[in-house]
Structures are given as structure tokens and as C-alpha cells.
Amino acid sequence: MKVTKFWLGQESMEERGSTSISDNVLELLHQGVSFNTTGSVYKSTSGSEFEFSGSPSEKAILSWAVLELDMDMEKLKQSCTILHVEAFNSIKKRSGVSIRKKDDNTINVHWKGAAEMALAMCSHYYDFSGKIKVLDDVERKKFDQMIQGMAVSSLRCIAFAHKQVQEEENEGEQVNKILKDNNLTLLGLVGIKDPCRPHVNKAVEACQYAGVNINMITGDNVFTVRAIATKCGILEPNEDINSGAVEEGEEFRNYTPDERLEKVDKICVIARSSPFDKLLMVQCLKQKGHVVAVTSDGTNDTPALKKADIGLSMGIQGTEVAKESSDIVILDDNFGSVVTVLKWGRCVYNNIQKFIQFRLTVNVAALVINFVATVSSGQVPLTAVQLLWVNLIMDTLGALALATEKPSKELMEKPLVGRTKPLMTNIMWRNLLAQAFYQVAVLLTLQFRGKSIFGVNANVNDTLIFNTFVLCQVFNEFNARKLKKKNVFKGIHGGKLFLAIIGITIVLQVVMVEFLKKFAST
Template sequence: AAGDSKRSLGRQLVELLPEKLAHLLAHLICVDTMDESFLEVNEATGATGFKGNPTECALLSLVAEMGYDYAALRHDTPGRSLATAARGKPFMFSSKRKMMSWAVPLPRGGYRVYCKGASEIVIARCDAMLSASGEAAPLSDAKRQQLMETVVRPFAGEAYRTIALAYRDLPGVKSASSKELEATHSTMTNADGSAAYVAETGLTLLALTGIADPLRPEVPGAIERCNRAGIDVRMVTGDNLDTAVAIAKNCGILRPQDLEPDPAHAAGERPKPKRALEGREFRALVHRTHADGSLALDEEGKPEFLQTQFDKVWPYLRVLARSSPADKLTLANGLNKSTVFADAQQVEELRREGIVVFPDRQVVAMTGDGTNDAPALKRADVGFAMGVAGTQIAKDACDIVLLDDNFASIVVAAKWGRNVYASISKFLQFQLTVNIVAVSLAIIGSIVFQESPIAAVQMLWVNLIMDSLASLALSTEPPSEELLARPPVNRSTSIVTRQMWINMLGQAAYQLGVTLFVLFHGAEHFHVLDGHDVDNSKPSVHYTILFNAFVLMTLCNEVNCRKLEGEFNVFAGVCSNAWFVGVLLGTLVLQVLAVQFGGRALRCAEGGLTTHQWLFCVGAGLFSLVWQQALNCYSLLSRRVDARRKRIKKKPAHGGAVKFMSRTGNGFQEFRRSNPYLGKSLSTLRFSPSSKTAPDLISAVAGTGPVAVSRPSSY
């Protein structure tokens, strides 16, 4: 019936089920959902919107399709309406119980408990089930298994969230405060091991629902971008394992290398060991347990956490299903304390299985929306709370609120975060280059001429005007996709990278060379008076040329500083940042005005500079762009040389290869340096054929006997 797309599912149910059974289904859903979950109709467009828990809104939508008014049913039900709320008894949903119940009085006396929750948990507590005709029949273990195999798992395999709906009549209960409603079961337990309520056992199964929670179209692409950026996405969910695995495969969290063939499975494959776990399995693996399987408690009464065991699990874990908020906290805490990256042997073993471990302490980002998620959000390095579905406590505990509840927004946040770091690095590279040249020039000038060739007011101009505007220009660079193509930065990595040192020292050397040339030979080259021979009260053309050349080289280097990784095209994306272009041109205009009209106020020559002198300064500035290409070439060449050296160092240490002849044919075997002859750099050792047979030769090379070695004629 669900395959008929011309009619809604609710209308089909009304036509297929007896009226009494349809009303019972609608009544159960309306009573056993929270007031915070409701439907609202846009009067202008007629579209139905959802507020509150998405799962409950889906069920309420089904009720609306069946032709029932959920608000009216709630209002007309004693113990559920606001006026008679004291007569009802709610058992609110918790991750420990994985279910929610609501007890309401019946007209003929007694109480009825309506339940909804995780399908496998509710089914296990049912003793009977209703048929399509409304008759109750016993629910045997074989029938439970059949329901799981034919209904629940196929739904879950198609990424449907399965919810079971059931009820129980308690004729002996007289009021909501009755002790019978609070009684706990002697043997049956909740998901966390606590005793279950007796009222939530002995249920009659009414329906099994499959709720589609479709992925947003942008989610798979966002996860792929996270993977390229070095951000490893793991799923922690309350859904059952089959549903979680199906969703994880659809969105790319479970990758092909995480799966193995399984002909018995409906999908033909299953996750490899430890890739997908349920919460109870995870807790048993990472905590100390007693012989009976229960968790051992520490001095504070909490499960005793084992970091060494956790480090054996988390690198493989991709999906954690039927989890609790405590599992999230365990993950955040364990990942923050993990030192797997320091174990070279384990890292190499993981690499062979296609698992890459970040070479530093793990940086953990956690998402959550519930109140119980607050500790995990607080413990993680970065906590993300949902702006729409999230509780206020979760928002208060987090670092970032996702206003649209969209996973793709996490990628945007990561990109902007990296952009902030990159902007700081860009300005740092620019500022340090300026300071190296300015300080060096001031020291040399003071030693040789007993005065700095750059006046104090000119230095103030550089620091207050140019550097302030440069920080504005470089900090307004918009984030690009290239940022996500870079690996994350280690905590122990210096903010000044090797490429930045090459850029800074290379540009500083060039600028210092030009300014020193102007300082010592500029007067002769430009046929002007030497600056240190001119009266201090009168600015000199000589030092004005030096100041102007220094500033223009700094301006052009500002363009170079837009790139941090040795990119050759330093102008890429420059037009997309109007702030940068505006600040650069504005600074250039200010410099022209300062040199030509600043006069004594800025210690510049009266009347400014000539065209020839300006061309020299502009040419010196533009050549810094060309010089940057040379620095990039040097950096690229040095990286290749270093990479080659690392590859050579990674080769196993051995003394070469031994080639031997025997009557059975040729053989080839590598040996480690256990023999003096193998300590030499011989690529091949030839043994005289008359000395020993092949097996004896092997034992001789191993150090158990003499061996005759002849020097190859070709060596």
C-alpha cells in the first residue's frame, strides 16, 4: 500500500485498517508525543511546517494525513490535556531507556500506558501484538525474530529510522501517583543496565514505523570536502546499527575500504571489525569490566576508562550506534588524551590499512543538540550546537552555533577558521620582513654614519599608515577552497613555517641590498648630494629616494604575502577582494602625496623626486615580484631534495643483495648486515661456484661459516 504514490500513507491506512484500530494508532501518537512537537500551516502558502523533534513531527504528520486533529485528540484525552495534566503520568524519553511513555486514565477505570521507542527495545518488551483486524495474539520469540528480520532490518537497511508503537492496560492502577506506575522490574533492564519500569513491560505491539530521514543533498559533498581537508568525520547516533550503517554509507562516512563482502547481508557487504559498533559494545571495549560483563566503577562511581584500550578502538571506529551522551563524552575525552600519533609502529600498521592518524594530539569537534550533550560539547576542542533543534543549555556549552542545523555549515566554519590563521600568518610574514629591513638599515646607518637613514617620522609613517592598512588588506582576504586542500596545522608546528622564512629572509635580503646600494652609492648614481653630508635640518633627495624605494618594495611585497605556500601566481583571486585592491591603491596614492608634497613634515625633499628617480623606485618595487618567483623556485627545489632524502632514509638498512647459483636454478634474497662482507656498498656479491651449494651459502652469509667471495669484474 505504501507504494501507491497517488494517495498519502495516512489515507491508505484509514482505508485498510478498521476504524477502531486506526483511531487507536492516531490516539497513541498524539498522546505519546511532546507538546514542543507540533505542525504549523503557513496561511499564505498552505505549506505545513514542523517544529520540535523531527521524529515526532513525522508521526504527527501521519496522524494529519489520516484525517485526525492531533491537538483536539490531546485536548480531549484526560491526563494529556493541559487542564487534566495532573491525572496523567509521563515517562519522558531518555537515552538510557531509548523509549518514551505516557500513562492516561481509561473511561472504564484503570490506566493505559502508551509507548513508543527503539524498535528492538520495544519489541523485546511486548508479549502480544495486534493483527490487522484488531485482535491481540501472543508474540513468541520466533515472531519477534521474524519481525526483526522481515520488517525492522529491511527498513534500517534503507536508512529508515524504525520506531515501535505499543501500549499496555493497567486495570489495577487508580491514579497517576500509584506505586504500580513507579515499580521497577526485577530482571528486565534498560539500555544502560538500570531496572526497567514494570509499566513499560508486557506491552502489546501496535505498529512498526519506518521514518525516512533523508540526507540533505549537500551533506555527502561536505563530508568529502572534510576528508580532503584532513577532517575525519565519525557518526555518533541513537539510531540502531543497521540504520546508522546505511546512512553512513550514503553520506561517505563509511568508505569502500571500511567494508568487506558478506553474501549473507542484504546489501552484500558489511563493515569491517570495529568500524561500526553499538554503544554497549563500545563501552565494554573501552572500560574495565567484571567477569559478568558489567562495567567496573572507579572511586568516583564512574565506569573505569581504559585509555590503552580506547586507543586500540578509535582509529577504526566510523559509526557508533545506539549511543548515549556519555559515549560522546568518552569519545571527546579519550581522543583529547590519545597518544596514538607517538606510536610509530601502530601508525604504520594503521597506514597499511588505509587509516591516517593526525601526527599530533587529536583536535576534536563535537556536534549536539540535547541538554545531555552539553558535557561533551564543553569537553571537545570545538563544540557545535544546533541553532534550530538545539536546547539553550547545549547552545550555552558550545563554541559555535549552527543557525541552519546544516552539516555543510561546519565545513564553512572550518574554512573560515583556517582563513583566520592564514590571515595572521600573512600579516606576520609582511610585518617581520618590514622590521628585518628597517632594523638592519637603522643599525648599519647608525654604525657607519651615526644616524639612521630613515627618519623617525618616516618610520612612524611606515608603522602607523602602511602597516595598519596592510593588516586590514591581508585580514580581509576571503577564504578559498585551497584552504581545505591543505592538511591541518599541528599544535607543535611553529606559526612561522619554512616557506615563510624563505619568503621573509629572501625578500629582506633583496630589500636590504637595494636600500644599502642607495645608501652607499645612491648619491653618486643619481647625481645628488650625499644624505649624510647634508644639514640635518634640510631633508635630502638621497634619503628620500631610499625611503621611497623601501616603501614601494614593501607595497609590492604585500602582494607576495597573499600566498604562504610558495604559489607562483600571487595575483590569483586578487580581484575578488575589493578591500585589498582599495587599500593597496590608497596606500600608493598616500605614498606619492607624502613624497611629492610631504616636505619637511615627513622629512622628504622639497619638490619631491624626478621621473628618473621615481622609475628607479617603482622598478625596485616591481622587481620584488620577480624575486619572489625565484624564491618559490628555490623552495620547490629544496622540498624535492628533502623528500628524496626522506625516501632514501626510509629504505631498510641492509648490506645489499646476494645472488647465488645452484643446481636447482637462480635465486635472489636480501640479507641484513650480519656479515662483514655485507657492510660494504656492494649491490651484488658473487660466490665462487666451487665453494658451497646454495643452502650452505645462505648459512655462511648469516654468519655460521666461511664463504669465498670474488670481486665482480663489472663492479
């Protein structure tokens, strides 16, 4: 984030530079920035480089004040004492401080906050030459237009305002417990640019392609949000203003629960929201049966992160509290990683389905064969050791082969699973029953007719059945790779591990049959 615009009175200050600002206004601005902040400035002893810490907005403001307005935080700290602080509050969107200047004992209250909200508290403003002027309706309108102009070019607007108060007045109010917030004088407006990260556009597109809707809920001004949302593809460029896709937090908050449920599907963007609105949105979407993921960086979004099905926090910018209450921490702060999360989530779900189908087929086939053969002829075609052996290699190697399949592009085309769809789909049942039926038919034919077909004795026939059963499972493993597709070999070259495991399974089977005859009864 970076301050790219600065208005003093009704003059844009970028070209003029800090030297043209009158001394009294500059001093007040310095006070307003340096005491009313949660960030800090370090100057490394060796170089002349400054280091800024704090939230992104704070860092942007501090670096602007230090580098462009020649603010010296150390010197200012020594010249004033802080009397009372009101921390930034996500509902009021402002923070305040009252300070006493040591040399003349004057007390100043400074406010910094969302521009249109701060403007509402002002009755006067400093013009470019440092004179105080009355903020009448005509002037107010001009300021409103300035703010809107900055917002539509996707800037975050923050205003600085102050008020000088009398000592007695403060004493009467029990030593500055409540900061005065009316009849302030506007010091200036800044516009902070927060450029869209390079991968966001693609990530939004990929999510939408995968059937995931993206909503943006933020504390920023509605015009700023609309500009940013359009830039990163959340809103259509020619979205109708009255379509209900963009709303303000207050509007959303004041709906009746039924109204909210009705409108929530249409809403893409909520501006000037409080943390409570974010939570409300998550609750609403969940109530509608959606699976909700929330990404966030801030402490105040903790309730929404916790309430969501999946909470994602940012690893670098994110606060510790946000990380603690999220399920996934995105280490590189890249929104593009959300797509990776989506892909791997679907991949794991898909692999579990494949394995379930595979295992159930093995078990159903083994059970039916042994049951039918025992009931009709009193002989068991697969012995206990053989069945254990099949379980052993299929549970370990089979699981390994199917669970290590990497996410494929097709996964993103799959329809959403949702909350209520069963894990075993109809297609899986179809595959399972068809495959089990086929295996049972082959093996029972071998059991009852094998000796005459191949002209072998009973012992060899039993081994034949055992081998056939294991090989059936090996082929079935290929079948399980694709639940829906006909071509189960697609992308097989990529699955080196899969092929290796199939090879190992066959080698182990040969060892079992040829070298462990006594044990395996072959």
C-alpha cells in the same frame, strides 16, 4: 522526516489504509500517540491545515496519526487523564505514560521507543484483526527481521506498546510512580524516513578532500545508520562489516581506555549511542591530538558540544541549550556550511600568517639598516618620523590589504595544521630572512654609495632611501600574498581592495615626500 511504513502485527498497512484497522487497536494507537508525545498539533481556525511542532521524529509521528489514522487530539485529551509521564531518555531510548480513561476508569500504560528495545519488553502482540497473540521465539524472529528490513532501507523504526493495569496493582506501587515495562503488548511499528539533505554528499566529500575525517555518532539502529552513512559518503559502499568502522555505543563504552584509543581512529560510525558515548568519542579523539568539531541539534549533546574544540549547532532545528553551548550556530541548518566554516577558518589563519611575515620583515629590515648605519657612520638613514610613518601606513593599510584576502580553493588542499604546529612555519622564516636580507643590502648600498652612484647630494639621498624603503614594503606586500607559491600575482584581479590599498599607499607616500617636506625631512 515522514512516516513511510506502518506494520500492524505482521501486516504492512500502507496499502490497506486506516479503515481496515480494528477499533480497539486504533483507539490504543491514538492514545499511545497523543499522550506519549512532546510535540503538539494546532489546527488553524481559518483553514483546515494542521500545524505540528516538536522534535522531527515527534512531528512525523503526529502528522502520520492525524492525517492517516484520523486522530483527534482535542477529543482524546478530554476523554482521559494523564497519571504519570516518563520523558524520553536517550539511554533507554523510550518514553512512557500512564493514563486513566474517564468513562470506564481503565488504566493503560503506553510506551513508545526504539523498535528492537521496545520489542524486548513485549510478550504479546496485536495481529491485523485486533486479536492478542503470544510473542514466542518464532514470532519474535519475524519481528526482528521486519525491523531490520526497515532499517536497511534507512528508516528509523519506532514501536508502540501498551499494557492495561489494574487499579489496585498501581495503588500498591505508590500511585503509578513506576510505569510497568514488562509483559507489554506490541501495538505496531512505524518506519520514519529521514532523507539525506541534498548538500550533504558534496559537503562530506569536500571535508574529506580537505583532510577532515567525518564520523557519525547517533542514537539510531545500526542498520539504519549504516544505510544512511553509506548514502552520504561517510562509509564506503562495500565497507567490510568486520573492519571496525561501524560500532554500537555499548561496545565502544565498554572498551578499556587503551583499547578505545587504539580503535578510535578506525571508527567512522557509532550506532545506538548515548550522549555519554558522544562525549567519550570527543575526549578520545582530543587525547589522540586531533582537533575535534562537533555538530548537533539536541539538548543531550551539550557535553560533547562543550568539550569539542569547535561546537557547531543548528539554528533552526537546534534547541536553545545546544545553541548556547556551541561556538558557531549554523543559521540555515545546512551541513554544507561546515565547509564554509572550514574555508574561512583556514583563510583567517593564513591571513594572520601572511601579516606576521610581512610585519616582521619590515621591522627586521628597518632595525638592521638603522643599527648598521648608526654604528658605522653615526648617521640615521630613516628618521623617527619616517619610521613612524612606515609603521602607520603598513599597520593600517597593509593589514587591511592582507587580511581582506578572500578564501581560495587552494586553502582546502593544504595539509592540516593540527594542535602543535607553530604559527611561524619554516617557509615563513625563509621568506622573511631572504626578503629582509635583500632590503638591507639595497638600502645599505644606497646609504653608503648612493651619492656617488646617482650623483646626488646627501639630502636627496636620504629621501631616496626613504622612498626605496617604502616601495620595498609595497612590493613585499605582494610577496606576502602567497607564502608558498612562486607566482605571487596569481588571482590579483580578484583582489580589487588589495590593489586599491597599494595605490593609496603610493599616493600617500608621494604626498608625504612632496608636500610635507619639513615634517618628513625630505
